[in-house]
Amino acid sequence: MGDEDRAAIVQGDRSVLLEVDHPGYEVARRHLGRFAELEKSPEHVHTYRLSDLALWNAAAAGMTEAEVVDALASISRFELPSHVLHEVRDRLARFGVCALHDHPSDERQLRLSVADRRVRDRFARDKKLSSLLRPCPDGFLLDAAARGPVKQAILKLGWPVDDRAGLRDGAPMDVELRRDVFTPYDYQDAAARAFLDSGGHGAIVLPCGAGKTVLAMMVVAALKTRTLILTSGREACAQWRRELVAKTTLTEDDVAIYGAGQKKDVGPVTVSTYAMMARKGGGGPTGHVNFDRLSQEPWGLLVYDEVHLLPARMFRLTAEVQARRRLGLTATLVREDGRAGDVFALIGPKRYEVPWRELEASGHIAAATCFEVRVDLSDGVEDAYASATLREQPRVAAENPAKLRALRGIVERHEGDRVLVIGTYLESLRAAARLLRAPAITGETPHDKREELLSAFRAGAIRTLVMSRVGNFAIDIPEANVLVQLSGSMGSRQEEAQRLGRVLRPKPGGATFYTLVSRDTVEQEHALHRQLFLTEQGYRYYLEDWTDGPQDGLH
Amino acid sequence: MARKTASTDKLPRSLQGALLPEQIEGLARVLAEAWGGKPTNKRSANVPARMRDAAAVRQRLDEVSALGLAMLEVLVEAGGLCRAVAMQEILEERVGVSGDMLERAASEVAMAGLAAQVRMGSLQALALLTPNAAIVADAVLGVTLPSEPPASAGTGVTATADVEAIAAATMALHHEVKATKDGWVHRTSVKKHARRLEMDAGRLEERLEAASRGGAIVARDGRFDVDVDGLLAVARGDGASPRTRALLADGPVCAELLVRQLARSKLSGAGHYGPDLAEARDIAQQIVDDLRGVVRSESGGATWLSIPHLAELPTEPVEGFLTPSLEVMVGPDPDARVVARVGLGAELVRVDRVITFRLRPKTVANMVACGQDVGDLLEALELVGKHGVPDNVRAQILDWGGSAKVARARPAVLLRVRESQHDAARRALDDQGLGDAVLGALRPGELILGYDAYLDARAALAGAGFDVSGDVPPLARDEDDAGIDMTEVMLARITPPPLGVPRPDPALRDRVQRAVEDGFAESRRTLGRLVPKGGPRSAAEMREAMRARIDESLSATSKRAIAQVLDVHAKLEAQLEAWAAGYDGEARAYATTVVRTPLLCMPLLCLAPKHRQRLLTSTGHPDDVLEEAARLTQRGRLSPEGRRIVAAIPNAGFRDWLQSVSSIGLAQPGGDDLDDLDDLNDLDGAPSQPISDRIAGLHRAMETREIVDVWWRTPTGTSHAQVWVERLSQRGRRSVVLCTEATEQELGRAIPLEDILAVIP
Incomplete structure (x- = not known):
């Protein structure tokens, strides 16, 4: 296929226009799906972006710089803009510079290794980071509780943190999907796999009605660990419970609703609302009574339903639970307050997305x-x-x-x-x-x-x-x-x-x-x-x- | 009784600084000989009259060699006056003739009474003569240009339009793009737009400047406005300026013509003392080489330019996408015509391989407000990509376009008559075919007249017995063109050649074209015959001319001093001539002129012999020698004769006499009749224009919003700029102030009309 026949046009702002009706669309889409983020997907042209997060995800998945550049060049109709190439290489090179590890002897601490001395110096000079980090031979030590804020602050400086510190497994829970009742769709399987392969934190973006609840159940069933589900309202809590009972081996007793105006039950799977979590009070460490109460539980997975609604106050609380697996679910990856970046820095990057019209067509x-x-x-x-x-x-x-x-x-x-x-x-x-x-x-x-x-x-x-x-x-x-x-x-x-x-x-x-x-x-x-x-x-x-x-x- | 000769008793103002009195004598003599008058006749009034005789001029032109005609053509291009050095450089390049041939050709045209050999500062120059300058210009302008465009002209390679510049230009319709007072892009404001577009600010500025040069955007009131016609023309591939477009509108023209006209325009602002023509030509050549949006073709050794007549829009769809989310992506390799059309109705979002726009209610409203139709936008959008315009996009555009609130202002005149005479006024206008000029009636007795038709309507009403008065800006036309008193003007500063393809006398052009082909063989033969015998005037002749100017009213002391000057000059003639002969080329000609002109070399004449000897053996430039001589005379290094001459200078009569022959005062405009001001039109290189043309030109410029060249008088001479005429405000009976926003001058320049010399579209 000649250059002029290729489906993608790489623009100077790192956006990639992909012509949907082009014969090379499928190949190009497969490539882009590995290192670019789908931004817009109207009928005839899709817009991807070679965002920092997408490139770091690619690096985390083991893609090398040469593979990304070659793949990009193989689908691009024109020579790649030189500054785009430079930025792609630069961003990919940043992955792996910073990594979080468990402390060998003190579980209350974590070790942040920083491979580049200049980056290390920069972190040491940063006002916010320097208050959270303590220098050690190859990087810094930090309190385990500071895991979220440190990752957030480092990301703001432009470096991703490869979080290799352990996640709490949580208390085990016996649960299976009831495959006699339903069969998951392929895209739900793919989304669940993407999340599980990523190490256990991130967001899945599926259109409304595409079965995000089912996807969460598949993840729960795969991890078999006690799970806290946070959603937007009481009706949604009831729906979750109804669905979990209907489509898994969990019984009504296994699924508790921790909500206002009713008995605050905690079960192997507990469903609550953002409003409950954000309620202030109590004498706990965060000053949020319900959060402090629930965070004591041995959750192995937190599910954030409609994660785009995560209230600003929840950002800090979410930063507190970085040691647990976190699954964000949403249909609309947009926030009018411009804090989408914060949401995804704390919950995790987007792991999987299917365009609305694609599911409509299928x-x-x-x-x-x-x-x-x-x-x-x-x-x-x-x-x-x-x-x-x-x-x-x-x-x-x-x-x-x-x-x-x-x-x-x-x-x-x-x-x-x-x-x-x-x-x-x-x-x-x-x-x-x-x-x-x-x-x-x-x-x-x-x-x-x-x-x-x-x-x-x-x-x-x-x-x-x-x-x-x-x-x-x-x-x-x-x-x-x-x-x-x-x-x-x-x-x-x-x-x-x-x-x-x-x-x-x-x-x-x-x-x-x-x-x-x-x-x-x-x-x-x-x-x-x-x-x-x-x-x-x-x-x-x-x-x-x-x-x-x-x-x-x-x- | 004072002795006053024909052409020096009332010296032409435009000669100031160009000719010494003694030279005027010589010129008068040459002209008298050329045109059949007698130099000693009291006013030789018949000479200018003969010079104005078109048939006679044509006969002279027939007699002049082909090289002489080529030289006159250069002279016309230069605005009537051209330095010998520049003339030589241009003709050498243009017709391949140089050196002695050119000197002889210059003498030839001077002897033929078609031009005058004069001095500009220390340089020799050739000048046209006012009485026949226009006739000469019409006949010779273009004689060295190829006559007809070849059949192949217009089919060459089209320069591609600057798509980025076009896209950037459309931005000015939807966002404020600031302009400096000089009409440049405001650098700081560009940064804001560059950030929005994620584009390098320098590159954006460059593109906007290019759009401005091409006429796609124009600076006005501190911001750039989109000139829709200009933008669309540029997008069609015509990236040339409006002037170039106008020039090429009727078909292919020779690139050389454009170079010449551009060079002339470069000169016109600077008068005779600015960059010379050769220098201006280099600049012009560069501009023509860089011209965008013209078709170039080579034929007969010449380059021909023409405007590509592309369709308004391409006939086939162009690459791109139009999404239901109202994004328009044009490209890669976008078609400039589509970009322009889309950009008028949509906001520029990104300039890249694919240029991205976003349709918004406001942008569609802006487009409608500038007179464009949503149909045009939809037509362009239909061409973007293979899928047509999504239904929702089409509906949105129609809806936004339909609900855009647009108001346009146009000047009009409210005419009030008595209610009972309303119909009579209408009839008076209808009878004169001016029915359409009435735009409407507010109520009986109040008619709205089109501003353009006001003058005609006024005349029609006056003809019907209405006494029309009111404070409408002074549109009165002067029926009689006072013109210039030809008897007063000898050297011509002619109006720059009009924009357009020149139509020289075909016979003259054929002769010149043949001569170019045969290397001016004929000219070489004929030029020798026409050169006057004896060459330049001798020192004795110059002394005689000075003697002739001795006024009877002068005191005996003064007369003795003059006699002393002339005696010393005669005594030192050989020594001074030897000094002049020591120089080469133009310096030699200059030094010769100086030493043969007693007043010019007076400091040398007055010096003590040893000082004079030392100076005359030095190797400095003649001007340096003269300057040093003046310095030494001031320090008293004088000979006995020199001491007597200098002692006589404070004598009032002698000083006035010296002043009168070395500096001619300017007459001031008389009374309040603006027509008198026409007399001053020939000052300092400014073009000449009757007052009626000036006023009409200003009104036309104000109405059409086009840039015009305006010449005006300043305390020190003349100035010139390309300006937007913003407003005319009346002062007094016939004086108005022109308020302009000059594109190359400061904002809001106010110039009294009495100081305006010419308005050239």
């Missing part, structure tokens, strides 16, 4: 059609919007009463479907519930009531359900096939993707996603940003104008 998640429905501001609201402050405008636009008429029209259009209506502002959600004569789940809805409504929806007794932000994440409602987003949290990309994820469980006929946007308002700009993650994954939003009824159909 039928593992539902094919979704997305619409942005533009609704004019109601007469009275136009003035209110015009006189609103910049801060107030998003809310005025979100609560545009005209959206309710559009909502009713859409629900009527989908008669017979299972429709979820989701939004941010409670007043308009309540109005929507009244209009549609549908029940609503909000933060104020008691847990039992929520469970009852969700069960009724799953069973088909309720065909339309209105939900506030509590429905954003980790709620498994596989029967829903239409979702109408009445309003959203400003320009949050992950919220948009997670909400779409609520209807992505595979089903015949696919899923339909509507987002209602008030025309000529700040909502339009927010919608554009919200859609960015999904459009970068290859989803298309069709614009629909709605006045009293849809005017133009598809543009």
